[in-house]
Amino acid sequence: MNLEITPPRALRGSTTVPGDKSISHRAAMLGALAEGETLIENFLMGADCLATIKCLAEMGVSFTGPDEKGRLTVHGRGPSALKEPGDVLDAGNSGTTMRLLLGILAGLPFFSVITGDASLRRRPMKRVTAPLSRMGARIWGRREASLAPLAVQGGALEGCSFSLPVASAQVKSALLLAGLLARGETRVVEPVPSRDHTERMLQFFGAEVFKEGTAVTIKGGQVLTGRRIVVPGDISSAAFLMVAAAVVPGSDVTIRGVGLNPTRDGIVDVLKAMGADLEITNRYRLANEPVGDIRVRHSRLRGVTVGGDMIPRLIDEIPVLAVAGALAEGELVVRDAAELKVKESNRIDTVVQELRKFGVEAEALPDGLRVRGGRPLTGASCASHGDHRIAMAMAVAGLAARSKTVIQDAGCIDVSFPGFTGILGSLRVE
Numbered sequence: 001m002n003l004e005i006t007p008p009r010a011l012r013g014s015t016t017v018p019g020d021k022s023i024s025h026r027a028a029m030l031g032a033l034a035e036g037e038t039l040i041e042n043f044l045m046g047a048d049c050l051a052t053i054k055c056l057a058e059m060g061v062s063f064t065g066p067d068e069k070g071r072l073t074v075h076g077r078g079p080s081a082l083k084e085p086g087d088v089l090d091a092g093n094s095g096t097t098m099r100l101l102l103g104i105l106a107g108l109p110f111f112s113v114i115t116g117d118a119s120l121r122r123r124p125m126k127r128v129t130a131p132l133s134r135m136g137a138r139i140w141g142r143r144e145a146s147l148a149p150l151a152v153q154g155g156a157l158e159g160c161s162f163s164l165p166v167a168s169a170q171v172k173s174a175l176l177l178a179g180l181l182a183r184g185e186t187r188v189v190e191p192v193p194s195r196d197h198t199e200r201m202l203q204f205f206g207a208e209v210f211k212e213g214t215a216v217t218i219k220g221g222q223v224l225t226g227r228r229i230v231v232p233g234d235i236s237s238a239a240f241l242m243v244a245a246a247v248v249p250g251s252d253v254t255i256r257g258v259g260l261n262p263t264r265d266g267i268v269d270v271l272k273a274m275g276a277d278l279e280i281t282n283r284y285r286l287a288n289e290p291v292g293d294i295r296v297r298h299s300r301l302r303g304v305t306v307g308g309d310m311i312p313r314l315i316d317e318i319p320v321l322a323v324a325g326a327l328a329e330g331e332l333v334v335r336d337a338a339e340l341k342v343k344e345s346n347r348i349d350t351v352v353q354e355l356r357k358f359g360v361e362a363e364a365l366p367d368g369l370r371v372r373g374g375r376p377l378t379g380a381s382c383a384s385h386g387d388h389r390i391a392m393a394m395a396v397a398g399l400a401a402r403s404k405t406v407i408q409d410a411g412c413i414d415v416s417f418p419g420f421t422g423i424l425g426s427l428r429v430e
């Protein structure tokens with residue numbers, strides 16, 4: 001599917017965005033490990049989270065829904081009710097599905113095989129398979145269990161202490177889930193804090209999780225109790241609308257009910273530092289997560305340098321941040337973000353390659369990128385590289401360009417933001 005974008009006169013109005021992807025995955029998985037019913041509202045019906053439900057169903061978990069409103073009930077019967085899947089589990093395009101499920105599969109006494117699409121089969125898995133093996137799981141795969149498909153013989157895990165070389169919420173979460181199913185204590189220390197949805201949700205389901213700086217400790221064998229969870233809007237999806245409103249003249253957009261977890265809201269801080277007219281109102285909490293409404297009006301932006309501890313707080317927003325940089329005065333520089341190379345595409349290369357098609361001066365750095373802004377963008381014919389965030393970032397560039405833009409192979413947008421084009425359409429002023 002190709003997506004055509006013509007520049008609007010402005011973007012104006014109020015909208016919501018679909019449920020948070022990270023939180024939806026975790027709600028389904030913890031609901032499956034819990035005892036009793038978990039009612040999830042605003043579950044993300046994107047391809048990634050649907051892959052998680054399908055894998056859990058293969059392991060005998062029973063679900064009602066999701067219905068068209070995103071209501072999903074998980075009929076949890078505790079970890080011992082999970083059974084050996086009769087077929088290969090398919091995580092599709094979703095790194096979160098594969099890495100977090102590996103943590104659960106490692107802790108359960110059966111054999112399983114998990115794979116994914118061509119992109120996911122290229123992504124590094126040693127970062128989870130090596131520590132899970134240290135806890136006692138047996139895992140096989142190409143290049144010494146670096147690449148999916150991966151086969152797991154789980155069960156009888158022993159808690160361990162880990163110091164992670166890279167900040168990764170997926171690795172931390174896999175180890176905490178394995179730790180919940182292991183004997184004794186599991187401790188994970190990160191170099192820089194990554195998103196903490198797993199820790200918050202484990203607590204919300206009644207488990208004790210101890211946080212101390214960048215260390216998290218969990219005791220095995222704790223019983224989770226089913227809960228009602230309303231999933232906040234995904235700030236990573238909202239980011240596309242935030243940048244669009246900031247760069248299209250005359251815009252004024254409010255996005256209601258967006259998750260504002262401090263480990264995820266780096267895009268708010270960086271857009272403000274770039275001079276965005278951005279306001280947060282109506283703050284409240286949903287399922288142990290902070291939420292609020294975000295209003296963005298068009299303003300002049302200036303380039304900034306982003307790196308260090310900020311990177312995990314906006315890792316998935318860097319493609320669209322680069323678009324903001326292309327429309328700002330001066331230079332946007334991103335450093336310490338080599339992790340971008342191992343996402344759904346090599347996002348350093350794909351962002352630079354696609355932005356250049358709009359006439360933008362952009363350069364790849366070994367651990368990030370540099371974008372020179374201040375020149376008008378010409379419409380372009382772009383490739384998504386099968387990466388949802390690249391497709392949407394280039395669509396935002398198209399909104400601010402002087403002529404029509406086409407994004408080829410844009411169906412991947414459904415991985416995280418079903419309804420993206422409909423929402424853009426509802427905000428357009430012609």
Ligand SMILES: O=C(O)C1=C[C@@H](OP(=O)(O)O)[C@@H](O)[C@H](O)C1
Pocket residue numbers: 021022023096167168169170171173194195315316339
């Ligand atoms: O835990 C999660 O839900 C995620 C963690 C991040 O990945 P890493 O853990 O690889 O940094 C992020 O890029 C991904 O979109 C979702």
Ligand SMILES: C=C(OP(=O)(O)O)C(=O)O
Pocket residue numbers: 048093094095096097316343344389416
């Ligand atoms: C990196 C992403 O997801 P995942 O790792 O779950 O595939 C993303 O959504 O940008």
